[in-house]
Amino acid sequence: MEIKQTDQLDNVYQDARNIRHHVFVEEQGIDESAEFDGTDSDAIHFVGYVDGSPVVTARTTVTKDGVHIQRVATEKAARNNGYAKQLLKYILADPMFQDAPKFYLGAQATAIGFYETLGFRQYGEPFTEVGITHVNMDKTI
Template sequence: MVQIKLAASEAELEDVYRIRKKVFVDEQGVSEQEEYDEHETTASHVLAYYEGTPAGTGRIRLLDGIAKLERICVLPEYRKYGVGAAITSALEQQGKQLGAAKAKLHGQTHAERFYAKLGYETVSDVFLEADIPHVIMTKKL
């Protein structure tokens, strides 16, 4: 069972950063300088738990009235349990609460089908971000 909560405490934020380090830095080779940016303190972070264990995370920022979903990731051992979809849904709900009518994300191309199944449409050509192919995807909320 997947539970999502807003990461508020220092311990929860440490779990967020630990998960992102394992997925983006260790697994995908993104530099820590690129992974952790100036938006860490202003973005809202969510933490996903699978059967009580921290399993994934994501963050959201409101940019020009659009909910920008970022840093969505799931630890390898928890993929295929619906954790990524639950994180995305929770971030979309938060976007709606912030007044956004549209969500946008930079999805890695290997995850493009995953986001398409959640209702996202690709609106850009492939581009590199942290040396990883991405596309911009949007969805009406």
């Protein structure tokens, strides 16, 4: 899998946006205005390509608390191939984040086990966002 990243609203970003639209808006029924919340221009977007086709994406934002990972999504036809895990391992090892104290995210409840395999741990109480139960998780570097 080839991984590309961008902090611009360019073609790589458009690929990320398309994956997110398919997964979050079409499959999960999340309102488009909630998914595309106006903060994409503040993030670094990562997209994984297999045979030239975009299959997985995530975005990151560096905050005072660390690296916030969001919008992790894999195209339906590409699931169960390890692409999301490969993308997240790439992000976790990216030298641009070497000084961050931790990585953190809000995981959909159905994805908790997946993130635990990458070393994330749950903290706090579950919460509901866009009608879906989430939990906060983090991984100290």
